[in-house]
Amino acid sequence: MADPQFVEDLVTPALVVDKEIFDKNCRIMDAALPGLALRPHVKAFKSTDLARQLANDGHTGFCAATLAEIEGMISAGLDDDLLLANETLDAGRLAGLSDDAAVTIAVDSDETLQAVIDGGIRRVLIDVEVGLPRCGCSVEDAGRLADRARSEGIEVRGVMGYEGHLMMVEDRGSKTRKVERAMATLLEAHEVVGGEIVSGGGTGTYDVNTWVTEIQAGSYVVMDTHYDGLDLPFEQAMTVVATVISVSPKGWAVVDAGLKAFGLDHGVPTWADGELMFCSDEHSTLSQADGSMKLAVGDQVRLYTAHVDPTVARHEQFWIASGNDIVDRWAIDLRHW
Amino acid sequence: MADPQFVEDLVTPALVVDKEIFDKNCRIMDAALPGLALRPHVKAFKSTDLARQLANDGHTGFCAATLAEIEGMISAGLDDDLLLANETLDAGRLAGLSDDAAVTIAVDSDETLQAVIDGGIRRVLIDVEVGLPRCGCSVEDAGRLADRARSEGIEVRGVMGYEGHLMMVEDRGSKTRKVERAMATLLEAHEVVGGEIVSGGGTGTYDVNTWVTEIQAGSYVVMDTHYDGLDLPFEQAMTVVATVISVSPKGWAVVDAGLKAFGLDHGVPTWADGELMFCSDEHSTLSQADGSMKLAVGDQVRLYTAHVDPTVARHEQFWIASGNDIVDRWAIDLRHW
Numbered sequence A, B: 001m002a003d004p005q006f007v008e009d010l011v012t013p014a015l016v017v018d019k020e021i022f023d024k025n026c027r028i029m030d031a032a033l034p035g036l037a038l039r040p041h042v043k044a045f046k047s048t049d050l051a052r053q054l055a056n057d058g059h060t061g062f063c064a065a066t067l068a069e070i071e072g073m074i075s076a077g078l079d080d081d082l083l084l085a086n087e088t089l090d091a092g093r094l095a096g097l098s099d100d101a102a103v104t105i106a107v108d109s110d111e112t113l114q115a116v117i118d119g120g121i122r123r124v125l126i127d128v129e130v131g132l133p134r135c136g137c138s139v140e141d142a143g144r145l146a147d148r149a150r151s152e153g154i155e156v157r158g159v160m161g162y163e164g165h166l167m168m169v170e171d172r173g174s175k176t177r178k179v180e181r182a183m184a185t186l187l188e189a190h191e192v193v194g195g196e197i198v199s200g201g202g203t204g205t206y207d208v209n210t211w212v213t214e215i216q217a218g219s220y221v222v223m224d225t226h227y228d229g230l231d232l233p234f235e236q237a238m239t240v241v242a243t244v245i246s247v248s249p250k251g252w253a254v255v256d257a258g259l260k261a262f263g264l265d266h267g268v269p270t271w272a273d274g275e276l277m278f279c280s281d282e283h284s285t286l287s288q289a290d291g292s293m294k295l296a297v298g299d300q301v302r303l304y305t306a307h308v309d310p311t312v313a314r315h316e317q318f319w320i321a322s323g324n325d326i327v328d329r330w331a332i333d334l335r336h337w
Helices: A019-032 A048-056 A067-075 A110-118 A139-151 A172-193 A225-229 A308-313 B019-032 B048-056 B067-075 B110-118 B139-151 B172-193 B225-229 B308-312
Strands: A014-018 A038-040 A061-064 A081-084 A103-107 A123-127 A155-161 A197-200 A214-217 A238-247 A252-255 A275-279 A284-287 A300-304 A317-322 A325-331 B014-018 B061-064 B081-084 B103-107 B123-127 B155-161 B197-200 B238-247 B252-255 B275-279 B284-287 B300-304 B317-322 B325-331
Touching (some): A014 A019, A048 A325, A067 A081, A103 A110, A110 A139, A123 A139, A139 A172, A155 A172, A238 A308, B048 B061, B048 B325, B061 B067, B110 B139, B123 B139, B139 B155, B139 B172, B172 B197, B238 B308
Parallel strands (some): A014 A317, A038 A061, A038 A214, A081 A103, A103 A123, A123 A155, A155 A197, A197 A214, B061 B081, B103 B123
Antiparallel strands (some): A238 A252, A238 A300, A252 A284, A275 A284, B238 B252, B238 B300, B252 B284, B275 B284, B317 B325
16 A cells, blocks of 8 residues: 555544644743653653654653553664663663663662562662652652662662642642652652652643752643643644444534544544544544534544543554655554563 | 562553453343344454453454454454454555455545555445445446446445444334434435445444344444443443552542543443542543542442443553453554554
8 A cells, every 4th residue: 555645545533643733732842841851751651663763863762651552662672771770670681782772760669679670670769659649659668678778789869759640730829838748758769869860741831840950741732622620731643543434314423533543541533623532442422512513424534632641642653744745653562661 | 570469469550351241241242142143342342362262252243444454354364354443544554464364444435445445455345334424435426336336347245324323222122213314315325336235334323223134333342331222232342441649638538540541532430339420641630429438548330331442442461350360451553543
């Protein structure tokens, strides 16, 4: 099959990124957090092709959520400074791969520190719990783990703590105060741990969290409707393009993108011209507000996702579009585990 | 990496199927709907390896929701009688592939019938709307489309109609009455369309819908917690195995299977020993009912999904387990579009 030249040539459902909006999102973030002040989180976009764009802009340190993401980034040569931003017991999977790569892994317990040592990884961040009920140790444990790591010859580069529970606080003043309190815990841990890195944040707090040395953000590149409520300067660059396969005289239309083409954990996708009634496995039913249905079989529609990360993980590639022209294809090569 | 011998050797998150329960589910369905009375729906399990098990039991007619599923089934030689159980405008993708394969495609409009003709497909079912706001034409249109198809030399094998809105009716008497009314519409269409096939149903109505000539069901092979409320004889055979990577002194534990390893459209996964508090992208936070936390870092847990179809679509393989032994690996090769 010839490469598609235009959006209407795509096999649907297809993940399409508007190049101009993507570039604008990147420019805005780059101005706010140049170079290593941003550590892009590849979990959001799972693509070494996309990561290379960010590296070309000077953001050469990355973080990841899975070993498969780390492995893929090493294979792509994007391995100047890779952080696995959560614990693993399987660091040995990187043996051989990581000889020349600079891999750092988050640890929050003796067991996960031991796994790093046994796996031949030489650098850690101490992961500190700052209010989100997920990974991270207490401030007291942070110092003890850092001491033990150093006594084993491991480089302790600093601390990380993810204030994920504060991403969606809408009021900026309230968010700033809450993030400051969360980061006070992280800075307290940093006092005892030492090292040059204090890592945290995300797209929702990228310009509020001024206490860290680097922000872990990824969703900003393409955005989603879940972030709509926040006053962020980034715009939605990504849509799922679908084809109308059935129109009912009763007023609804059916398109060929269903719940397997989206992450629904933040809600159903959005259709600008009407309502998305429900998602089936491979189809969605649309209705128009005034009860009429202007769509015809064969029309394409664009649906906006409520959560970029799991939506991206369901697709094989981003089709990069300038207007209606397909100008590039970025493989989503960091899927699975 | 050597093939894993035991469940504890698996890279997590891993999709594990209990062979004994799977076999038992298959035996129950096979007794109720032997041979071609069951047309297994590959959308549920997206695996030609699994489909071959069902074909070996005599269920050699399959249905599918995507062209990629049809293409994969043809490539695997499981192409005695393949039904694309919804409309497509892209039947031409099967040209060349389908010369020896028996592919039937559902149509509900002139446009989708024309796409079948243009794509070189020679067999259709007329898809009739029976109450679910999705695909399917009216009874009146069904006869007209069948006439037009036959005048173009297309074999019209009969009708299909999916009563998806009735799968979860809990009371069996009420469900039976509602399915009967939905199928009355389908049989009315069959009167005017003709052909030997009346296709419909699903795991939720497999033994209630006695009006069709074949049932389209797939979830029954491994089941999910969403079907728990129904009085079905099938048991849950599939779990996502995850590893504990962090335990907090505050009483929660974190495992390495998050929302990217599950379909969450029917709710969060279930953990038999306590509560799943929330899913992050690649992790889930668990708590135990009595506030204690007995899990330790490195422990494996098994999580049951609320919706099998989208969960399977996120994984690369089923690991088939007999007790703790891995006895087989079935590729999930029918993913994407």
